[in-house]
Amino acid sequence: MPRPHSALRLVDVAAEAGVSLATASRALAGRDGVSERLAAHVRRVAGELGYVANMHARSLAGGSTSTVGLIVHEIGDPYFSEIASGVLRLAGTEDRMVQICHSGRDPEVELRQIRMLIAHRVGVIIVAGSGYTDPALQAESKAELAAFQEAGGRVAVIGRHHVSADAVLPDNEAGGRAVAEHLLSLGHRRIAIVSGPGVLTTVTDRLAGIAAALERHGLRLADLPVVQTDFTGSGGRLAAAEILREYPRTTAIIALNDAMAIGVLSTLRAHRVAVPERISVAGFDDVSVAADLNPGLTTVRLPMTQMGELALELALKPPVARPRRKGTGHELVVRDSTGPVPS
Structure with a gap:
């Protein structure tokens, strides 16, 4: 026994x-x-x-709580590197160390990393990036994080997750609506969408905002080309090539993150397609290089560094019965990559 x-x-x-x-x-x-x-x-x-829970409790009681575990989808993506910089900034002022893990948007990898961080007795775990639309994909992670919290650990997430924890919620749906309204106001109706994987809540939320704007103008998302690809620059390049080949009358492209939008611009430049005179391009996030592109990228600005800081700030607060939810707001930043629909 x-x-x-x-x-x-x-x-x-x-x-x-x-x-x-x-x-x-x-x-x-x-x-x-x-x-x-x-x-x-x-x-x-x-x-x-009850061994795992008690192991955490002994670790936390013994003061081994100075390390923060941060799990991001893609550390090479400026969206996540800026979030990480926010976590690191606040952690530095709190004399805490940060251990960064990379999940590659794979729920199984994410689960393994959560378990690894718990085994290393971190005091805080932050999961940054989209959750998954199917709750079953996060069921085991949810259970691991719940046990970790019950034992005294602290958890915060960035994005919409099926996890009971304090959350920073990017303004994805409203941002999607804003960028679509911008292009529609310029007269564009032949709009193509470059989308990330449909299993991510960030994708479904941003598409929902675009759909709401389209409906106000008598259009349906189902009638527009939505090209699913990787949430990366190479994904954007491939998607843009498909749009030029399959939907040559397109006058505007919305990419659901800036990395893909930068890939779209690269393909259009390679095909000598003028932006925005022939095709307008818009992104989402406003990563640090967006303003320095040629043309500068129209995009939805999210306060990514502040999101990282806020997530850690929530995690360092005492737990409450009902998890806290903090929205981020957004700002549409109009630059030279969008213009009126070609006559």
Whole structure:
């Protein structure tokens, strides 16, 4: 029989799970060398015994709470690097260290990183970036984060997630509506959308805003080309090539993030398509290089650095019964990449 919860040790988990101490350690730390099936069995046993929660509680009580775990979708994306800079800025003033993980928009990778951060006994976990439209994709992460919080850890998310935690909510739907209204006011009706993966809540929220603007003008999103691609510059380049090939009468392109919009501009330049005289281009986020492009990119500005700071600020506050929700607002920044519809 295992010891009482207050005295549980890793060796007790290993004995109850029927594995070696080394295997139990690797399974709970999320390291290689253990099959996913066996690791899941060890985690389940640890959860039933209460070992993981008590491990966190002992760590937190012992003062090992100075590290912040930050999980981003794509550290090379300026959107996430600016969020990270906000987290790092506030962490520095609070004498905290930040450990940054990269999930590549893969819920399984995200889950492994959450478990790794917990095993390393961080005091705070921040998950930055979109959640997933299917709650089942985040069910295990939700359970891990809930157990972490119950044990005294703190969690905050940036974006709409199926997780019970303090949240910073980017103004995605209203921003989508604003950028679409801008192009519609310029007379554009043949608009193409360069979209990220449909499983992301950020994508569905931004598309919902665009759809709302279109409906006000008697149009439907279903009647416009929506090209799904990676949320990257290369994804934008490929999508723009498809639009030029399949929808040559397009007069405006909305990319759902600036990285894709920069890729769109690259393809249009390679095909000698004048921007905005022939095709207008708009993005979303207002990353730091957007103003320095030629032409400068019209986009929806989100306060990304402040979003990172606010997420950590929420996580450092004492927990409350009902998770806090903080909206970001947005600003439409009009630059030279958009203009009137060609006559």
